[in-house]
Amino acid sequence: xxxxxxxxxxxxxxxxxxxxxxxxxxxxxxxxxxxxxxxxxxxxxxxxxxxxxxxxxxxxxxxxxxxxxxxxxxxxxxxxxxxxxxxxxxxxxxxxxxxxxxxxxxxxxxxxxxxxxxxxxxxxxxxxxxxxxxxxxxxxxxxxxxxxxxxxxxxxxxxxxxxxxxxxxxxxxxxxxxxxxxxxxxxxxxxxxxxxxxxxxxxxxxxxxxxxxxxxxxxxxxxxxxxxxxxxxxxxxxxxxxxxxxxxxxxxxxxxxxxxxxxxxxxxxxxxxxxxxxxxxxxxxxxxxxxxxxxxxxxxxxxxxxxxxxxxxxxxxxxxxxxxxxxxxxxxxxxxxxxxxxxxxx
Numbered sequence: 640x641x642x643x644x645x646x647x648x649x650x651x652x653x654x655x656x657x658x659x660x661x662x663x664x665x666x667x668x669x670x671x672x673x674x675x676x677x678x679x680x681x682x683x684x685x686x687x688x689x690x691x692x693x694x695x696x697x698x699x700x701x702x703x704x705x706x707x708x709x710x711x712x713x714x715x716x717x718x719x720x721x722x723x724x725x726x727x728x729x730x731x732x733x734x735x736x737x738x739x740x741x742x743x744x745x746x747x748x749x750x751x752x753x754x755x756x757x758x759x760x761x762x763x764x765x766x767x768x769x770x771x772x773x774x775x776x777x778x779x780x781x782x783x784x785x786x787x788x789x790x791x792x793x794x795x796x797x798x799x800x801x802x803x804x805x806x807x808x809x810x811x812x813x814x815x816x817x818x819x820x821x822x823x824x825x826x827x828x829x830x831x832x833x834x835x836x837x838x839x840x841x842x843x844x845x846x847x848x849x850x851x852x853x854x855x856x857x858x859x860x861x862x863x864x865x866x867x868x869x870x871x872x873x874x875x876x877x878x879x880x881x882x883x884x885x886x887x888x889x890x891x892x893x894x895x896x897x898x899x900x901x902x903x904x905x906x907x908x909x910x911x912x913x914x915x916x917x918x919x920x921x922x923x924x925x926x927x928x929x930x931x932x933x934x935x936x937x938x939x940x941x942x943x944x945x946x947x948x949x950x951x952x953x954x955x956x957x958x959x960x961x962x963x964x965x966x967x968x969x970x971x972x973x974x975x976x977x978x979x980x981x982x983x984x985x
Contacts, residue, residue: 643716643758645669645701645749646723647688648681650827651764651818654864655720660691662868667714669707670723671700675730676828679976684825701745704752711752718871720762721749724795727829728768728934731791742794743801750805760812760874762867765799765898767819767856767939768792777940780817780889780898789934799898807894812874816867819902819941823860823961824968832962835916835924836969844925847909851928854906854938859961862954866901869950883948902941903954915959919966 642659646652647668656666668688672681688694695713699706701723711719725731725741746763753761770778772786787793799815806813822832835845875897880888889897917923931937943953 640717641665643667643711643714643719645721648685652722653684654860656688658864660694665693667695667710669697669710672698701748702740704748707748708752711756716758718760719753719758722764728789728791731789732934735790738790738794743797746798753811754809763802763815765795765815765817767817769796777942779942780900803894803896806896812895814870815898816901819856819858819939821858821860821863824965832965839920839924844927846929847926848929849931851910853909856902856906856939856941857958858902858954859956862956863901873949881948883944886944899946900941904941904943906940907958915962919963
């Protein structure tokens with residue numbers, strides 16, 4: 640099949656493209672290579688993907704509709720997966736305009752491109768952050784989500800709503816999937832796992848927010864990618880809901896549209912997560928216990944039943960296994976980066 644994926648130089652987009660290429664699909668990757676974090680990490684991801692003959696990279700911003708449209712015409716995609724976004728909950732409080740530009744305007748451009756090229760399925764990355772101030776656990780896709788507490792969450796919720804109107808008006812089979820704290824090799828430097836491992840290995844203290852009392856439904860990246868691949872084969876159709884015990888499909892009554900959580904439904908305490916990191920690194924962390932930060936929530940906990948009904952699986956990788964895989968990658972990547980610096984200096 641032919642895929643157009645936005646954000647292929649990003650953490651999740653890289654892993655998804657790598658999986659699809661290994662499975663023999665054709666992928667056109669679209670990425671703006673922004674400097675929100677070290678561009679070299681993004682370049683290294685794309686360098687790996689470029690080794691596949693069935694991968695084509697396009698470097699441009701989502702806000703550039705002409706470039707996005709040209710990439711879509713080149714891809715002639717059976718499936719579009721929109722992963723590119725301005726990430727980071729806390730940064731959205733400092734620079735909300737970047738989130739409106741990328742996550743709303745950019746996503747609108749993706750919807751308009753999909754309207755033109757008519758893929759069999761359009762999949763859009765949303766976030767558990769849309770649950771905002773909800774305090775009923777687990778988070779169900781059928782919960783009302785009118786209370787986002789950060790610009791990041793608000794722009795993702797706006798994308799979901801706008802995608803429903805496009806799905807209705809233009810008969811675009813569309814699935815929005817909500818991520819829950821994805822982690823693993825090639826992860827982002829602004830995320831807790833990368834920061835903690837980097838700090839511990841460099842003898843710096845780690846900042847533990849919420850005084851260590853927070854819980855997250857951590858999702859290993861390979862599990863997430865597997866779920867996306869399986870969902871790609873499940874385009875929604877009006878009047879054809881999936882049945883499952885104790886729940887109701889989110890399929891729209893007026894559009895080929897649904898929203899799905901991607902997580903295992905296994906919240907892990909922050910201190911248990913830190914324990915797994917210490918075990919993988921082989922040393923204890925010096926901890927600075929700090930209060931909750933603006934935009935944080937105390938717990939995330941996904942209802943996984945709809946995902947399992949649609950795909951037959953849910954994420955299961957234990958945190959101890961996923962964290963160890965990240966630490967192995969981090970050490971190898973750091974060694975390669977140090978060797979490259981030495982070679983460049985010679």
